Amino acid sequence: MLWFVGLGISGFKSIPNEALDVLSKADIVYIEQFTSPIRKSDLIKIKNTIKGETISAKRWVVEDGKEILENAKKKKVVLLAYGDPYIATTHIELRTRAIKEKIKTHSIHASSSLTSMIGECGLHFYKIGRIATIMSEIKSLTTPYYIIYKNIIEGNHTVLLLEYNQDKDFFLDPKDALDRLIETEKGQKRNVVNPFTYAIIASRIGFKDQKIISGKISSLMKVDFGKPPHTVIIPGKMHFTESDALRIFSQCIDEPYDNSEKTKKISIQMMEKYVPMVRDALEEVIPHYKEQNEFGVILENAELYIQDAEKFLEDGQDEIAILSIGYADGLIDALRLAKGLEPKM
Numbered sequence: 001m002l003w004f005v006g007l008g009i010s011g012f013k014s015i016p017n018e019a020l021d022v023l024s025k026a027d028i029v030y031i032e033q034f035t036s037p038i039r040k041s042d043l044i045k046i047k048n049t050i051k052g053e054t055i056s057a058k059r060w061v062v063e064d065g066k067e068i069l070e071n072a073k074k075k076k077v078v079l080l081a082y083g084d085p086y087i088a089t090t091h092i093e094l095r096t097r098a099i100k101e102k103i104k105t106h107s108i109h110a111s112s113s114l115t116s117m118i119g120e121c122g123l124h125f126y127k128i129g130r131i132a133t134i135m136s137e138i139k140s141l142t143t144p145y146y147i148i149y150k151n152i153i154e155g156n157h158t159v160l161l162l163e164y165n166q167d168k169d170f171f172l173d174p175k176d177a178l179d180r181l182i183e184t185e186k187g188q189k190r191n192v193v194n195p196f197t198y199a200i201i202a203s204r205i206g207f208k209d210q211k212i213i214s215g216k217i218s219s220l221m222k223v224d225f226g227k228p229p230h231t232v233i234i235p236g237k238m239h240f241t242e243s244d245a246l247r248i249f250s251q252c253i254d255e256p257y258d259n260s261e262k263t264k265k266i267s268i269q270m271m272e273k274y275v276p277m278v279r280d281a282l283e284e285v286i287p288h289y290k291e292q293n294e295f296g297v298i299l300e301n302a303e304l305y306i307q308d309a310e311k312f313l314e315d316g317q318d319e320i321a322i323l324s325i326g327y328a329d330g331l332i333d334a335l336r337l338a339k340g341l342e343p344k345m
Contacts, residue, residue, distance in 0.1 A: 002072035004085035006110030009206025027075035030057035083112035122245025129156030155237035171228035215253030267318035
């Protein structure tokens with residue numbers, strides 16, 4: 001028997017009664033802390049509840065899973081985790097393996113800081129986009145950067161989980177994460193993250209000293225966020241009820257505003273650059289074909305492709321718009337080459 005039990009976000013007092021009963025009857029309880037730490041005072045209370053054996057489950061123990069599964073075939077085993085047990089994909093994978101090996105599994109769910117913080121900040125949960133994790137050892141933050149970009153384009157909020165290393169008792173500082181995102185912007189240049197980007201730092205959600213601070217990144221860089229764990233949220237398009245709630249629920253340094261106003265889709269950025277360039281190239285090549293009427297159809301088609309590109313983009317058909325401007329560019333380059341002119345880049 002293998003139980004997956006959530007501890008909740010408020011320590012020992014948030015453990016469901018059903019979970020306390022399961023813990024007291026378990027032969028082995030694996031206490032997992034690599035996804036998020038459990039306070040020492042809560043650990044003592046948990047261990048006092050457990051009559052069987054307690055084992056601190058390192059990440060590799062859960063990821064490997066063999067020891068847990070072998071014990072679960074003969075004994076009552078519990079995997080206890082902070083928050084809800086299935087926020088971590090590792091736990092889902094372990095349960096899948098258990099079922100395949102004919103091991104009975106049961107779940108006891110609890111609140112998760114990941115879901116709770118959204119409401120604590122006053123945001124709408126259905127507007128949360130893809131979640132990203134920022135690790136200290138990864139030099140490039142291109143992946144989190146583009147996750148933020150895609151979420152903002154769709155008007156969604158981005159939750160950025162910061163590295164926690166149980167063995168080193170290390171938490172990535174939110175200022176370091178934000179600073180590295182701004183550095184990434186310098187290379188990507190998509191106008192996604194800059195010192196004026198509005199962000200929320202949610203700290204120690206579920207603890208008595210919970211703290212939520214919001215403002216421009218430039219303002220947040222001057223703030224002491226206190227003890228970890230911390231989570232960064234980059235809002236997308238905020239509904240007015242979200243903005244109103246954020247003003248009241250958080251320490252609001254700057255007035256909330258829409259991060260999506262200055263961020264444009266890559267296709268639109270491309271079109272804003274290439275349409276004027278292709279149109280200028282067309283104007284430049286026209287005089288070379290004034291006396292050659294047989295090329296009039298090609299020149300006309302190039303102009304029509306440019307107009308089509310603008311219309312398709314206006315209608316939200318981005319891919320067709322890019323194809324159209326590409327066709328126009330190809331025709332014009334052919335005409336330039338025919339006259340011995342260098343194609344425009």
